[in-house]
Amino acid sequence: MSEQNNNSIFPKGEKLTNDYFTGNAFLTLLLSRDKNNEFAMGNVTFEAGARTNWHTHPKGQVLIVTEGEGFYQEKGKPARAIQKGDIVNIPEEVEHWHGASDNSKLVHIAITNYEGDVNVVWLEPVSDSDYNDVNVKNQ
Numbered sequence: 001m002s003e004q005n006n007n008s009i010f011p012k013g014e015k016l017t018n019d020y021f022t023g024n025a026f027l028t029l030l031l032s033r034d035k036n037n038e039f040a041m042g043n044v045t046f047e048a049g050a051r052t053n054w055h056t057h058p059k060g061q062v063l064i065v066t067e068g069e070g071f072y073q074e075k076g077k078p079a080r081a082i083q084k085g086d087i088v089n090i091p092e093e094v095e096h097w098h099g100a101s102d103n104s105k106l107v108h109i110a111i112t113n114y115e116g117d118v119n120v121v122w123l124e125p126v127s128d129s130d131y132n133d134v135n136v137k138n139q
Helices: 128-137
Strands: 025-031 039-046 061-074 080-083 087-090 096-100 106-113
Touching (some): 039 061
Antiparallel strands (some): 039 106, 061 087, 061 096, 061 106
């Protein structure tokens, strides 16, 4: 059964059990791709310390942060702190990761466009060392 607290817009969802996330992350699928929409939309909850692997999207992605605090980082650039109310517009084919800070959960709505049948290309995990450095630099 999905959890929801008084501050959440959507249920916490199902735990993601694939190898594309470090830590505990959960997904509530809000909208699947269909004949009218060439995108999928989901509510993603990252517990403190949880994050995605590095990845790209062939047609980009938009994140709408609804709770908590975390980070978004593009390969080769400094990480940027994100929090409730922020919108991140991720261009196509940009290698990046996003997730919670080490002391706060992060919840965002992810709107991910498709190119053909592909909406994400997963890459290697963000190292603990790199993640810890981001948290230290942003305290």
